[in-house]
Structure formats: structure tokens, C-alpha cells
Amino acid sequence: MLSARVHNRQDRPGRGEILHLRGQGLMEKGLSNWPEQLRTLWPGEIEWDSPMARWCTLQVGGPARAIAIPASRAELQSLLAVLAKLGVCWRVIGRGSNLLVSEAGYDGVIVMLGRKFAAIGERPGQKEGEAKVQAEAGCSLMKLVNWCAAQGLQGLEFAAGIPGSVGGAVAMNAGAWGREMSDALSSVTFLHQSGEFVERKKSDLDFSYRHLETEGMVVVAAEFLLQPGDRQEIEKKCGQLMRERKDKQPQGLANAGSFFKNPPGLPAAGRLIQDAGLKGLSVGGARVSEVHANFLVNTGSATPQDFLDLMRLVQEKVFERFGVRLEPEVHIL
Ligand SMILES: Cc1cc2nc3c(=O)[nH]c(=O)nc-3n(C[C@H](O)[C@H](O)[C@H](O)COP(=O)(O)OP(=O)(O)OC[C@H]3O[C@@H](n4cnc5c(N)ncnc54)[C@H](O)[C@@H]3O)c2cc1C
Structure with missing residues (x-):
């Protein structure tokens, strides 16, 4: 125990x-x-x-x-x-x-939880053609997306191009293009504080925007309910979404994706930062991307403090201009 x-x-x-x-x-x-x-x-x-x-x-x-x-x-x-x-x-x-x-x-x-903790398996769902795909938490999300596409299973295409692990994506309730992990999940297996593994159905889990309430438990695996589809169509969709990402997001500079959460009921964080005139704003080696204002990029020499200072500066300036307090989506240790 x-x-x-x-x-x-x-x-x-x-x-x-x-x-x-x-x-x-x-x-x-x-x-x-x-x-x-x-x-x-x-x-x-x-x-x-x-x-x-x-x-x-x-x-x-x-x-x-x-x-x-x-x-x-x-x-x-x-x-x-x-x-x-x-x-x-x-x-x-x-x-x-x-x-x-x-x-x-x-x-x-x-x-x-890395590549050694990364098995993927499949079992039939209740309806004809449906499948329940189980992935261990250390599996790369992109590997899972590609695996599902290759099996002709649809439902995870939105995640094409989101870096990170399945465990991280579940814990973050990662999402894009109007969909998020909770839409495709059927259950999550955790390691509980008691030392036992517990499987929780989606209906028993507390998901919200970029958050799953894990109660301090470790996500060890996730099961997704996916529908049958045409392999080529699914792969085409994934490729399209990846290309859109490439066009809209900075390439070649280290980053953590969207730095701030989108405030509810308001323009997206990136739009607010851009309209506050902050594209290109820098502190040390950390900079607000010129390509996508919600990406804070490492120009090569950034320190953690540069990112923290830039984060606060962006928050202050957006607050001064629009009265909106942006919250970081990135977790800060
Ligand atoms: C270029 C780029 C594009 C991105 N695009 C998107 C996007 O479109 N949508 C989106 O939502 N995110 C996006 N992100 C952010 C990030 O990829 C996601 O949040 C991703 O799901 C994090 O996974 P990770 O494994 O890297 O988690 P980590 O960064 O390692 O951890 C994130 C949090 O989850 C917790 N965690 C991780 N694993 C577990 C586990 N097994 N059990 C319990 N808690 C755990 C950690 O403690 C931490 O608090 C992007 C990032 C980059 C760099």
C-alpha cells in the first residue's frame, strides 16, 4: 500500500x-x-x-x-x-x-512515463465496427493518432500534431479544432494513492477546459471509443490538420504551444495579445511569436525567468488594454 x-x-x-x-x-x-x-x-x-x-x-x-x-x-x-x-x-x-x-x-x-510505457491495444466496441482502443500513458499522442488512422478508426484526428504523451493529453484534456480528449475517451485507468489501479468511466470524471481533475492520481492508461472509417480519408484529414498547424504556428523555435488559456466568452488569448500590439515583445531570450501571439518562443538563449517575466508582462499589458486577466495554460514548476 x-x-x-x-x-x-x-x-x-x-x-x-x-x-x-x-x-x-x-x-x-x-x-x-x-x-x-x-x-x-x-x-x-x-x-x-x-x-x-x-x-x-x-x-x-x-x-x-x-x-x-x-x-x-x-x-x-x-x-x-x-x-x-x-x-x-x-x-x-x-x-x-x-x-x-x-x-x-x-x-x-x-x-x-515514456516510451517504455507505451503499449496500444484494441478490443471490439458494443456496436458493429466500433473499437475500444487502449493506450498506455507514456505512448506518444501522435503515435496513437497514426495507429488509429492505420486501423481505419476515426475520432482522434483532431489531436494530429499535438505533441506529448497520452497521459499528459488526458491530464490536460488537450484539444484542438473544437474537440478535446474527453470527447473520444471512454475510460481512464489511474494509479490511486492506495497503490491500486482503478478504472474510471468518462461519466465519473471531472473534465473541463484543458483540465482533468485527477485528484493527485497518476494516469496510467486511457481507453478511447472510436468509429470505423476510411483509412485514406482519416489519414488525409490528419495531414490537412497538421499542415494548418504548420501554417499558423511558429516553426523551428522551442515553445510549449498556446501559453495562455482562451478566456471564456471572449476573443482567443492570441487575438487579445496581438490586438494589444505585443507580437515580437521580448524579455531576454523569450519572445511573443510574430507568427502566433499565444506562443511564447525560446529564441535560443531564454531562461525560465525570461519566460516568467514575459508571461507577467503580457498579462499586465492585456489587462491594461482589455481588463482581461490571462491565465497560463502551461503548468509552471
Ligand atoms: C508545438 C506545440 C503545439 C501544441 N498544441 C496543442 C494543442 O493544439 N492543444 C493542446 O491542448 N495542447 C497543445 N500543446 C500543449 C501540450 O502538447 C499538451 O498539453 C500535451 O497534452 C501535454 O502532454 P505532455 O505529455 O507533454 O504533458 P507534460 O507537459 O509532461 O505535463 C503536463 C501536465 O500533465 C501532468 N501529467 C503528465 N502526465 C501525467 C500522467 N500520466 N498522470 C497525471 N498527470 C500527468 C503533468 O504533471 C503536468 O501538470 C502544444 C504544445 C506544443 C509544444
Whole structure:
């Protein structure tokens, strides 16, 4: 069993809030040797003192004390049990395509569900031709989209071109072109704080705009209900949407997609930023993209602080001009 502390120890994203996720009190508790203990108690893959800039698409961020990369549900389960026992704080990530990590990094364990945690399977749905496709959380979303297209299954085309993992996409309720993950999902499997795996039907889950209330649980797999379709048509649709992305989004500069959430009932965040005259606004190496104003890009030398300062400057200027407070969509560690 994982202790209840696991729940408290995971630094959970809240709705639109900025998170400060440094490890707490490990030294005070006399656990300064936790890395050694972790090494002894958990045999899986770990990278020590690894710069988060390597793992995030913004290509900035200080070091994580450890990055643990479980290769299976059993490894994940045992990892979280060990971390609970040691009282070490942790945070799960996918491909870091929606993360801004501070210069200080993360003084705990980043649990990364990656390519080793990435199986895809299929079973028939209830109606003729329908399929239920299950993907593990570490699977790349794009790989899943391509896999479904190749099987002639439609329903996930909107996600073509969204970077990141299936787990991250579910936790973010990622979306595009008026659709989001919750539209295609039928259930999500989590690792609960009790150490048990629990499967929750979509109707029992609390999805909202770019958010799923995970209650601190780890998404380990997701099941999608998809309809039969023509393979070529599905692939054509995906290709079209990818091309539209390419035309509308900055290419060749590191970014995390839309930096701010679209405010409800108002023009899109990008439109507000553009109309406030902020395209091209820079702080250090971070810049508001000239191509799409809701993309903050790394021109090559940006620091996490540049992004934070630019974010605040954009928020202030948009507020001054339109009285609208933009909330970051990007999660900030
Ligand atoms: C070029 C570009 C284009 C983008 N376009 C879009 C778009 O069109 N639509 C859109 O919605 N997003 C878009 N994004 C943002 C991003 O790709 C999505 O939010 C993506 O779903 C994040 O997945 P990830 O695996 O990278 O998650 P991460 O960035 O690693 O994590 C994001 C959050 O999810 C949590 N999380 C990750 N995995 C799990 C898990 N297994 N269990 C519980 N919590 C977890 C993390 O703790 C973190 O809080 C874009 C990003 C880029 C760089």
C-alpha cells in the first residue's frame, strides 16, 4: 500500500494556478540520503541531476534531483511505494510539452512515463465496427493518432500534431479544432494513492477546459471509443490538420504551444495579445511569436525567468488594454 502521504507529496496542478513545486523538508527530516536509498530499493531506470531543459519542449529549466522512468505498471507502483516510504516528493510528467520549469529545478523525483510505457491495444466496441482502443500513458499522442488512422478508426484526428504523451493529453484534456480528449475517451485507468489501479468511466470524471481533475492520481492508461472509417480519408484529414498547424504556428523555435488559456466568452488569448500590439515583445531570450501571439518562443538563449517575466508582462499589458486577466495554460514548476 502507498501511504496517504503520496497524495500529499505529489505536487498537483490546480486550475490555472502557478505551482511552486520544490521538495519540502527532506533535509529537515534527516532524509538527505534518500537518493542512495532509492537506488537500493528501486531497480528501475533513474537519471540523476538531469536538467529539465532536456525534457521540456521550451528547452529551459533547472535540474531535477532524479528522473525515474518506470517501464511497467509494476515498476511505477513499486516506485511510488518507495517514494512514499522515503517521504520524497514527486511529480509525474509526460513529454514536457506543457511545462515551464524554474531555474531552481525540482528537488525531488520527476516520474516520467515514456516510451517504455507505451503499449496500444484494441478490443471490439458494443456496436458493429466500433473499437475500444487502449493506450498506455507514456505512448506518444501522435503515435496513437497514426495507429488509429492505420486501423481505419476515426475520432482522434483532431489531436494530429499535438505533441506529448497520452497521459499528459488526458491530464490536460488537450484539444484542438473544437474537440478535446474527453470527447473520444471512454475510460481512464489511474494509479490511486492506495497503490491500486482503478478504472474510471468518462461519466465519473471531472473534465473541463484543458483540465482533468485527477485528484493527485497518476494516469496510467486511457481507453478511447472510436468509429470505423476510411483509412485514406482519416489519414488525409490528419495531414490537412497538421499542415494548418504548420501554417499558423511558429516553426523551428522551442515553445510549449498556446501559453495562455482562451478566456471564456471572449476573443482567443492570441487575438487579445496581438490586438494589444505585443507580437515580437521580448524579455531576454523569450519572445511573443510574430507568427502566433499565444506562443511564447525560446529564441535560443531564454531562461525560465525570461519566460516568467514575459508571461507577467503580457498579462499586465492585456489587462491594461482589455481588463482581461490571462491565465497560463502551461503548468509552471
Ligand atoms: C508545438 C506545440 C503545439 C501544441 N498544441 C496543442 C494543442 O493544439 N492543444 C493542446 O491542448 N495542447 C497543445 N500543446 C500543449 C501540450 O502538447 C499538451 O498539453 C500535451 O497534452 C501535454 O502532454 P505532455 O505529455 O507533454 O504533458 P507534460 O507537459 O509532461 O505535463 C503536463 C501536465 O500533465 C501532468 N501529467 C503528465 N502526465 C501525467 C500522467 N500520466 N498522470 C497525471 N498527470 C500527468 C503533468 O504533471 C503536468 O501538470 C502544444 C504544445 C506544443 C509544444
